[in-house]
Amino acid sequence: MPEADHDGLPDYRAVGRHAVFPNADHDQTERFNFLARLNRHLASVVLPGVADAYRQRVEPAFEHAQGRKPAHRREARQALAAEPLYQTWSALRRNTMEMRQQAGLSLVLGQRDQLIGETRRLIDEGRLRLDPQVRIPHYLSAVDHHCMPGSYYTERTADDVTAAANYDAGMFVTTGGMLGRYTDGGGRGMVEYMRRRHPNWRPRRILDLGCGLGHNVLPIAEAFADAEVVAVDVAAPMLRYGAARAASLGVDNVVFAQADAADLAEFDAASFDWIQSTMFLHETSCRALRRIMSETRRMIAPGGFVIHIEQPQYDADMPIFEQVMRDWDAFNNNEPFWTKLHDVDLDQYMIDAGFERHELFHGGVTAVVDRELFPDAADDNAEDYGRKAAWHITGAHV
Ligand SMILES: C[S@@+](CC[C@H](N)C(=O)[O-])C[C@H]1O[C@@H](n2cnc3c(N)ncnc32)[C@H](O)[C@@H]1O
Numbered sequence: 001m002p003e004a005d006h007d008g009l010p011d012y013r014a015v016g017r018h019a020v021f022p023n024a025d026h027d028q029t030e031r032f033n034f035l036a037r038l039n040r041h042l043a044s045v046v047l048p049g050v051a052d053a054y055r056q057r058v059e060p061a062f063e064h065a066q067g068r069k070p071a072h073r074r075e076a077r078q079a080l081a082a083e084p085l086y087q088t089w090s091a092l093r094r095n096t097m098e099m100r101q102q103a104g105l106s107l108v109l110g111q112r113d114q115l116i117g118e119t120r121r122l123i124d125e126g127r128l129r130l131d132p133q134v135r136i137p138h139y140l141s142a143v144d145h146h147c148m149p150g151s152y153y154t155e156r157t158a159d160d161v162t163a164a165a166n167y168d169a170g171m172f173v174t175t176g177g178m179l180g181r182y183t184d185g186g187g188r189g190m191v192e193y194m195r196r197r198h199p200n201w202r203p204r205r206i207l208d209l210g211c212g213l214g215h216n217v218l219p220i221a222e223a224f225a226d227a228e229v230v231a232v233d234v235a236a237p238m239l240r241y242g243a244a245r246a247a248s249l250g251v252d253n254v255v256f257a258q259a260d261a262a263d264l265a266e267f268d269a270a271s272f273d274w275i276q277s278t279m280f281l282h283e284t285s286c287r288a289l290r291r292i293m294s295e296t297r298r299m300i301a302p303g304g305f306v307i308h309i310e311q312p313q314y315d316a317d318m319p320i321f322e323q324v325m326r327d328w329d330a331f332n333n334n335e336p337f338w339t340k341l342h343d344v345d346l347d348q349y350m351i352d353a354g355f356e357r358h359e360l361f362h363g364g365v366t367a368v369v370d371r372e373l374f375p376d377a378a379d380d381n382a383e384d385y386g387r388k389a390a391w392h393i394t395g396a397h398v
Contacts, residue, residue, distance in 0.1 A: 009036055010373045015172045016181030019248035020118050020161065020241060022108045022169045031103045036173045038096050046089045047325070053085045054321050073314070073323040077331075080324060094332050097147045100173055104166040105149060112162050115241075119161050122244040129257040130236050137234065137260065139285040143334045152212070152235035164213045164241030171215070177373045179215075182249075185367025186278055186309065186391060187216030191223040193365050193393070194305075203227050203274040207299065209261040209292065210280030214242035214254065216309075220276075221246075221254045227274075230267075232259040262291035264299065273304035279391070281310055282341040289341070293353035300398050306355075307395040309365060314342045346394045355396045363393040 012024065012032040024032065054076075062079045063069055070076040080086045108115065136153050144151045152163050171183040179185040194201065203224055208217040211231035221229040231254050233239055239256040246254050259266065261280070275296045281289060296306045314323045330338035347360050367390055369377045 010177040104170040108165040119244040122247045128243040131258045161241040163237040180370035183215045187219035188368035189365040206274040207272040209277040216278040229254040262288045270301040276307040278309045297354040309391045312392040359396045
C-alpha cells in the first residue's frame with residue numbers, strides 16, 4: 001500500500017488512526033485522495049497562474065485606470081474579481097471545500113452509532129466536563145465556519161460526535177498531511193519552540209483555549225506529562241470526541257471542559273502557568289477578543305506564558321496580492337472574523353487587557369514534519385519567524 005505517491009502527497013491510508021477515527025472504505029478513501037490532489041493542483045499549478053495574471057494584467061489595468069497601483073487589498077480584490085483565471089481558481093477552491101465537507105460528513109454519518117458507542121466506552125468521566133449552560137456565542141452560530149454543515153457544536157443526536165469526527169477525518173485532506181498523521185504538527189512545533197527557549201521550564205498547569213478536538217494540545221500534554229492540562233471549548237461534540245481520542249492515544253493528563261473562553265470565572269486568578277491558543281482567535285469577535293485577553297491576564301500566574309498562535313497579521317511588509325489570497329477564506333469560506341483579526345493590533349489588545357508592553361514577545365512556529373509521511377523532507381522547522389513560518393506567535397511572559 002503506497003504511503004506517498006509520485007507528487008509527494010501522502011495517501012489517505014497513512015492517516016493517523018485511533019479508536020474513534022472514522023473508517024473509510026476504498027471509494028471513500030479515494031475520494032479523499034482525489035480532493036487532496038485537486039487542492040494541491042490548485043495551489044501549485046493554478047494559483048501561480050493567478051499570480052502571473054495579477055502581475056501582468058490586473059495590476060497594470062488598475063494602474064492604467066487609476067494612475068497608481070492598488071493601495072489596499074480591498075482594491076486589489078475587487079480588481080482581481082473580474083479576472084477569469086482568478087474566478088476559475090476561486091470557484092474550484094470553494095468547490096473542493098464543499099466536496100470535502102460532503103465526503104467527510106457522509107463518511108461519519110454512516111457510522112454515527114459506532115462512533116458514539118466507542119466514544120462513550122473510552123471516556124473517563126473525570127476527563128470530560130460538559131456544561132449544558134454554556135451558550136454558543138453568536139459569532140460562532142451565525143455561520144457554518146469553513147462550510148462545515150452545523151459547524152463544531154451541532155448535536156444531531158444524544159452524545160453526538162459527528163462534527164468532530166468529520167473535522168478530524170478531513171484535516172489530513174485539506175492540509176495534504178503537512179500537519180502530520182495526527183494533525184498535530186503545530187502543537188509539536190510549539191513544544192520545540194518552548195523547549196529551545198526555556199529548556200528547564202516545567203509548567204504545572206496549562207490551559208488551552210478553543211481546543212477543538214485537541215489536535216494541538218495533546219503533544220503539549222505529552223511533552224509535559226506531569227502538568228495538569230485543561231482544554232476548553234464551547235462545542236460539546238469536539239470535547240467528547242477529544243476526550244475519547246486522548247484516551248485512545250494514551251494521553252491521560254488533559255481534562256476537556258465545556259466553557260466560553262471569554263468567561264472563565266470558574267478558574268481562579270493566577271492559576272495557570274501556560275495559557276495558549278492555536279488557530280482560535282480568528283473564529284471569535286472583537287468583543288470576545290477583549291474579554292479573552294482580560295481572562296488570560298487574570299488567570300496567568302507570575303512567571304507564566306500566554307501564547308496565541310495564528311496565521312500572520314497583514315502588516316505593511318506583506319505584498320498586497322498575498323494579503324488578498326490569505327483573505328480568500330473570509331469572503332468565500334465562512335470565516336467572517338478572519339479579515340478583522342488579521343488587521344488589528346494584537347499587542348494593543350493585550351496591553352488594554354493589562355499586560356505590560358515589555359512583557360510581550362513575538363515569534364513563529366512551523367509544523368514539525370512527520371518523517372513517516374515525508375522521510376525526505378528538508379528540515380525546515382525554522383526557528384525564527386519568516387514567510388516560511390506557518391504561524392505567528394503573539395505572546396506575553398509575565
Ligand atoms: C479552528 S478550531 C481550533 C482548534 C484547535 N485549537 C486546534 O488547534 O486544532 C476553533 C475552535 O474554537 C472553538 N471556539 C470558538 N469560540 C469559542 C469560545 N468563545 N470559547 C471556547 N471555544 C470557542 C470552536 O468551537 C472550535 O472548536
